[in-house]
Amino acid sequence: MSWGAILMIAAGAYFFKAAGTFGLGRYLQNPTMLAIGTLLPPALLAALVAVQTFSTGNALVIDARAAGVIAGGIAVWLRAPFWVVVLIAAAVTATIRQLT
């Protein structure tokens, strides 16, 4: 990843925070914008889950990743902490790769 991209993300992330702090974002403070701001994270994170679990390039695939991610999802459902979720997903996927 290039330094330019990292610095642009940093600048953009700070821009949103500062816009709110210094009143520039006040005109965005209506219920619709607020709701979209709240709903973007689940939509985008779920998309990342879909793409990184079920695709390789432009192909839709089901492989060892799916088993690990589903196991991790169950762990989330059972309210396991982050590091447990990640560990379970990695362990299940790595084990399946070892066995196949």
Add this chain to the structure above:
Amino acid sequence: MAVPGSKSKPYVKDGIIVGVATGIFAIGFGVLAVSSDLSVAQTMVMSLLVFTGASQFAAVGVIASGGSPATAIGSALLLGARNGFYAITMSRYISGSVWKRGLAAQLTIDESTALGTSQDDPEDIANAFWVGGVSVFVCWNVGTLIGALGGQAIGDPNALGLDAAFPAGFISLTAGALRTRAGRIAAASGFTIALVAVPFTRAGVPILLAAGGAVVALALVRPTVAVGPAHPQDDGPGPS
């Protein structure tokens, strides 16, 4: 900053607990970032300057799956927009010089806002925000460094199943949102849009298109919007 005597206030303990939890979470970010070809220095700059977990994870995740820098930047910024709403809320309680408020802006994330708004007294709100923000900032960066240095020692990330750890971590990040109906619809819509788009678009684009999932959810459910996560304990850890 914390006033003298605030040590006895319960929010100091809360802030430290939330900070330590995010520090553990940050170790995961550090490992995943260096396994996605970021250098240790780049990984640290991200945690120091971007300092909003979901955006950091998304940017690294898009790059890891072969996306362009533009789509990585786009995903990260869409995820960072909500900090602006938190900042509007917190700006009512944070006073002082431009520099002090500029620093407060950088510390405005899910956790610090939630810790602040869990208080009733205006002065407690400000102090809880500062204690939580500083605690999370320090722990997040220490955790990132530990993860980035440790991650370098890992040979083949896929042999360890790290490619599955990434998406599983994202599920953990959404756990709080998934407890609301609107959040579940947004997630299901984003998931579906992305999968449908995969065969037809370049890497990274499905993620940006999935932003439409938020609009779908908004059209179907009018969510009850709070200023931040209701309680820090209810949410996944990490400045998400």
